[in-house]
Amino acid sequence: EAQVTQNPRYLITVTGKKLTVTCSQNMNHEYMSWYRQDPGLGLRQIYYSMNVEVTDKGDVPEGYKVSRKEKRNFPLILESPSPNQTSLYFCASSPSRGDPNQPQHFGDGTRLSIL
Amino acid sequence: GDSVTQMEGPVTLSEEAFLTINCTYTATGYPSLFWYVQYPGEGLQLLLKATKADDKGSNKGFEATYRKETTSFHLEKGSVQVSDSAVYFCALSRKYNNAGNMLTFGGGTRLMVKP
Numbered sequence: 548e549a550q551v552t553q554n555p556r557y558l559i560t561v562t563g564k565k566l567t568v569t570c571s572q573n574m575n576h577e578y579m580s581w582y583r584q585d586p587g588l589g590l591r592q593i594y595y596s597m598n599v600e601v602t603d604k605g606d607v608p609e610g611y612k613v614s615r616k617e618k619r620n621f622p623l624i625l626e627s628p629s630p631n632q633t634s635l636y637f638c639a640s641s642p643s644r645g646d647p648n649q650p651q652h653f654g655d656g657t658r659l660s661i662l
Numbered sequence: 663g664d665s666v667t668q669m670e671g672p673v674t675l676s677e678e679a680f681l682t683i684n685c686t687y688t689a690t691g692y693p694s695l696f697w698y699v700q701y702p703g704e705g706l707q708l709l710l711k712a713t714k715a716d717d718k719g720s721n722k723g724f725e726a727t728y729r730k731e732t733t734s735f736h737l738e739k740g741s742v743q744v745s746d747s748a749v750y751f752c753a754l755s756r757k758y759n760n761a762g763n764m765l766t767f768g769g770g771t772r773l774m775v776k777p
Contacts, residue, residue, distance in 0.1 A: 551705070580764075589666070589751060589767035590706075605764070637705055639765075647694045647755040648713045651765060653705035 549574045553638050553654035560628060561662050568623045568657050570638030578641045579621040580605070580651065581613065583634040590637065596621055628661045635659075664689040668752050668768035675742055675775050683737040683771045685726075685752035693756040695719075695728050695735040696765070700749040709737075709750070742775045749773070 551572045560566055572579065577598050582590040582605075592605030596615040610632055612624040621640075625632060635658050639651040669684045687693065694713045698706040710719030715730035724739045735752060752768040 582767075587670075587769050589769045590765070591767075592764060595764065639706075647757045648711070650696060650708040650711060653698075653707070655703070655705045 549652070551638055551640055551652050551654040553636075553657050555657060556655065557658050559660040559662065562629055563627050566625050566628060566659075568625075568636060568638075568659070570621045570623065570654060571619050572621075572638075572640040572652070573619065574640065574642070574652065575618065576640035576642050576652070577618070578643065578651075579615065580639045581611070581621070581623045582637045582639065583607065583632075584637060584656075585634055593623070593636075625659075628659075630661045633659060633661045664693070664754060664756070664766045666752050666754055666766055666768035668750075668771050670769070671749075671772040673771060673773050675773070677744055677775055677777050678741045679775075681737070681739040681742045681746075681773070683750055683752075683773070685735045685737065685768060687733050687735065687752075687754050689733075689754055689756060689766075691756055692730075693754040695726070696753045696755065697724070697726055697735070697737050698751040698753060698767075700751065700770070702748070706751060742773070744775045744777055747773055747775045 580595040581593040594613040596602045638654045641649045641651045665688045696711045697709040699709045710721040712719040712728035718727045749770045753765045
């Protein structure tokens with residue numbers, strides 16, 4: 548089954564404790580992206596990757612890091628989490644990096660609470 | 663920059679009522695337009711899309727027409743069901759220099775359908 552898999556689904560942690568949210572897709576997609584969802588703001592893009600070893604900032608990259616060492620994986624790293632990063636996070640992928648007509652496929656989300 | 667504006671929710675309807683969720687956008691060029699749906703506890707799923715002016719996207723009884731003259735992409739359904747209760751996101755996508763198909767989302771509209 549074609550899917551985008553995120554882990555963990557839920558995490559409660561404390562300020563300053565490094566964490567990683569994993570994302571994996573099995574569709575051989577080139578383009579992958581991370582979003583955060585906050586009430587009334589919709590989804591805002593954090594980082595994206597157009598291919599292996601190619602990543603770039605989205606609209607709200609501060610406090611986050613990503614890597615793309617393999618095509619299927621795109622982990623989101625919070626080196627020193629803070630309470631304002633409490634949010635619902637989504638990973639997404641799409642087949643083509645340059646085609647705006649291609650819809651994105653989303654994971655089921657990761658709810659992070661930073662105390 | 664690009665932006666998408668949706669009517670604020672929640673929208674509460676009785677089963678079999680007519681649904682309209684308004685969406686307007688601001689973008690340069692000719693974006694592609696999407697409606698995504700998010701059911702409780704799940705990620706976003708593509709509901710429908712339209713890639714050029716006057717196109718009508720449709721799926722599961724939902725419809726939306728790309729109106730360039732009014733920069734709108736309103737979502738409609740003639741008879742809603744309880745199972746349509748979800749959050750609906752309007753989004754646009756266009757090609758950016760070296761940025762692939764980045765999505766810009768509206769704030770989301772929660773629909774609640776009562777039996």
